[in-house]
Amino acid sequence: MTHDPGRAGEQRRDLASALKDLRRASGLSGERLAVRCGMSQSKISRIENGRVLPSVVDVQQILSGLGVDDDLARELLALASVANAEYEDVRSSVRRGLHLRQRELAALEAGATHIRYFLPAMPSGLLQTPEYMRTAMSPPVDPADGDVSQAISLKLGRQAVLYDQDKNFDFLLTESAVRWRLCEPLVMATQLDRLVSLSHLPNVTIGIVPLSAQVADAPFHTFTVYGAKLVTIELFTGRLVLRDPKDIDHYRALFDFFRVESVDGDPARSMLGRWADEFRRAA
CATH class of the missing domain: 3.30.870.10 (Endonuclease Chain A)
Incomplete structure (x- = not known):
């Protein structure tokens, strides 16, 4: 995946979609993931719907809660870093x-x-x-x-x-x-x-x-x-x-x-x- 700060808006949407898909694939509800991450369920929902831009720390917590493998985690953390830049x-x-x-x-x-x-x-x-x-x-x-x-x-x-x-x-x-x-x-x-x-x-x-x-x-x-x-x-x-x-x-x-x-x-x-x-x- 190419990370281009000039495409930050598009990559924010990609990040939100990827996090939602991973949660659904894991079988976890937004509420259960929120408990694992130490976040509110409403924040998880806003992140997945693209209404809130998660920080790199937020994404790290979500990926840890989902038990994502290291290679995918590095890819999504890199995407989160670029999504937070314009x-x-x-x-x-x-x-x-x-x-x-x-x-x-x-x-x-x-x-x-x-x-x-x-x-x-x-x-x-x-x-x-x-x-x-x-x-x-x-x-x-x-x-x-x-x-x-x-x-x-x-x-x-x-x-x-x-x-x-x-x-x-x-x-x-x-x-x-x-x-x-x-x-x-x-x-x-x-x-x-x-x-x-x-x-x-x-x-x-x-x-x-x-x-x-x-x-x-x-x-x-x-x-x-x-x-x-x-x-x-x-x-x-x-x-x-x-x-x-x-x-x-x-x-x-x-x-x-x-x-x-x-x-x-x-x-x-x-x-x-x-x-x-x-x-x-x-x-």
Whole structure:
């Protein structure tokens, strides 16, 4: 069986159907299987009917309750892992409309109370100034054909969520992300000033991992953890969404690992201010 994150919806249906067929073949009722798995009968029913997406742990419990052989269990666990992931390539996002992506992100931010952003490449859209944002959304290689102006307007509108005191935002940036010369020096200086300003919000933490820190792992890619619900991973060619609790726990632990080597508060503001002054002198 081929596991393709781009077919996650279809594979969710395959998984639900396979679990239902296995239970029926075993002769167990949904109620008896629920007892064996330590789940409710209603959850078993919702999983088999495709109304609830089971985590990898859920599938492991069901397969153990059914006494499935190791080879089949590995196949279905692999399917469960992919079913808990979604992938959308950049071109698909552009075809649907860049503005729709901004509305999706706004919905994710509205539905979470604690969001962690790991940013090894550049500041998140929530932190960007309009000038920096326009450059970031107009890459010279394979540029997007969508309505960039409308997307920028919506992205700037999303920034209001930072002032919602019922939410907490942790932004962790590498020094490289902050100092990468994406724009002209004065635009870069203004962008760093923006980071300093936002760092004073009581519900916003902006941490910097300096190049001088010795870190025993590499910052491979940008990711965002939305509470305990899901993780999004940004790639050059698209976005991967993970929903399995094990994946979410892994990325929360990874965020904490890098945060140990970061600085925030006044030390971070001091570094940002110094770098902003360097850009102003360069201008």
